[in-house]
Amino acid sequence: GAGVSQSPSNKVTEKGKDVELRCDPISGHTALYWYRQSLGQGLEFLIYFQGNSAPDKSGLPSDRFSAERTGGSVSTLTIQRTQQEDSAVYLCASSLGWGVTDTQYFGPGTRLTVL
Amino acid sequence: TQLLEQSPQFLSIQEGENLTVYCNSSSVFSSLQWYRQEPGEGPVLLVTVVTGGEVKKLKRLTFQFGDARKDSSLHITAAQPGDTGLYLCAGVLSGAGSYQLTFGKGTKLSVIP
Numbered sequence: 001g002a003g004v005s006q007s008p009s010n011k012v013t014e015k016g017k018d019v020e021l022r023c024d025p026i027s028g029h030t031a032l033y034w035y036r037q038s039l040g041q042g043l044e045f046l047i048y049f050q051g052n053s054a055p056d057k058s059g060l061p062s063d064r065f066s067a068e069r070t071g072g073s074v075s076t077l078t079i080q081r082t083q084q085e086d087s088a089v090y091l092c093a094s095s096l097g098w099g100v101t102d103t104q105y106f107g108p109g110t111r112l113t114v115l
Numbered sequence: 116t117q118l119l120e121q122s123p124q125f126l127s128i129q130e131g132e133n134l135t136v137y138c139n140s141s142s143v144f145s146s147l148q149w150y151r152q153e154p155g156e157g158p159v160l161l162v163t164v165v166t167g168g169e170v171k172k173l174k175r176l177t178f179q180f181g182d183a184r185k186d187s188s189l190h191i192t193a194a195q196p197g198d199t200g201l202y203l204c205a206g207v208l209s210g211a212g213s214y215q216l217t218f219g220k221g222t223k224l225s226v227i228p
Contacts, residue, residue, distance in 0.1 A: 004157070031214060042119070042203065042218035043158070056212070091157050098214045101165075106157025 002026070004107035006092050012113045013082055021077045021110045025094030032075050033095075033104060034067055038088040046090075049075065050098050082114045118142055119204055119219035127225040131193050136222045138187045138204035147180055147187045147206040148216070158203055161189075184209070194226045 005024045013019050025032050034046040045059040049069040060066070064082075069075040079086055089111050093104040120139045128134055138147070146165040150158035162171050164180035164187065171178045175198075177190040187206075191198055201223050205216040 033214070035218075040220065042117075042220040043205070043216075044218075045215060048212075048214050050214070056215075093157065095214075098212075101163060103160050103163075104216070106159070108156050 004092055004094050004105050006090075006107040006110050008110060009108065010111045010113075012115065014115050015084060016081055018078065018080045019082055019112065021079075021090050021092075021112070023075045023077070023092030023094075023107060025073065025075070025092070026105055027073075029094035029096055029105075030072070031095045031098045031102070031104075032069055033093045034075070034077050035091045035093065036061075036088045037091055037109070043091065046077070079112075082112075084114050087112055087114045117220065118208070118217045119206060121202075121204055121219035121222050123222060124220065125223050125225075127227065128194055130196060130226055130228050134191050134194055134224070136189045136191075136202055136204075136224075138189075138206075138219055140185050140206070143184050143209040144206035145184070145209045145211075147184075147204060149178055149187070149189050150203040150205060152201040152203060152221070158201075191224075194224075196226045196228050199224055199226050 007022045030051045032049040035043040047067045048056040064080045067077045089109040091109045093106045095102040095104045122137045148163045149161045152158040162178045167184045168182045169180045175192045201221045203221045205218040
């Protein structure tokens with residue numbers, strides 16, 4: 001079946017502009033995660049959605065970052081007033097459940113470049 | 116401060132050689148995972164270890180979780196060019212939510228034919 005898909009695959013924007021990144025999780029997966037992968041850094045957790053529960057936003061680096069998940073499926077990560085340090089690959093993952101044995105399946109990522 | 120330290124950061128070896136990648140921490144993890152990531156793709160889970168001292172084998176790959184659950188290693192026997200990629204360890208800190216993975220920076224492996 002289809003895996004996690006993300007769009008766009010690449011996004012180049014100017015400093016100060018807003019961007020929206022989209023994630024389509026695997027159908028039926030209740031948990032959805034956003035991560036950021038910067039050059040030379042490991043994956044950094046951003047936000048976690050589980051079913052209808054309130055999301056865990058503890059990893060969002062600033063209030064310029066927000067995310068929502070509509071209908072328990074598609075998610076959008078929004079970065080307002082982008083800065084050059086926001087340049088990174090943004091990865092989305094989904095899993096069937098949220099236990100330690102629930103595999104997170106990652107999408108290919110969106111490479112964001114802020115000029 | 117990086118909670119999970121991976122070493123080495125880069126590794127370039129000849130086909131057929133053996134190698135070991137290490138993932139170390141001063142913190143205790145309730146579980147630890149290893150992923151492999153290829154350019155332009157997301158990480159793919161290789162294994163999850165949950166018990167201190169646990170050893171898991173996946174063909175030519177052997178994974179070990181330290182007795183104290185603070186470290187892990189990945190050993191590849193007779194490396195192949197297809198093993199080339201970025202290897203990431205990730206763990207769930209003891210007491211943290213089971214979904215909160217902490218990642219190391221990765222080991223970039225190149226296997227030369």
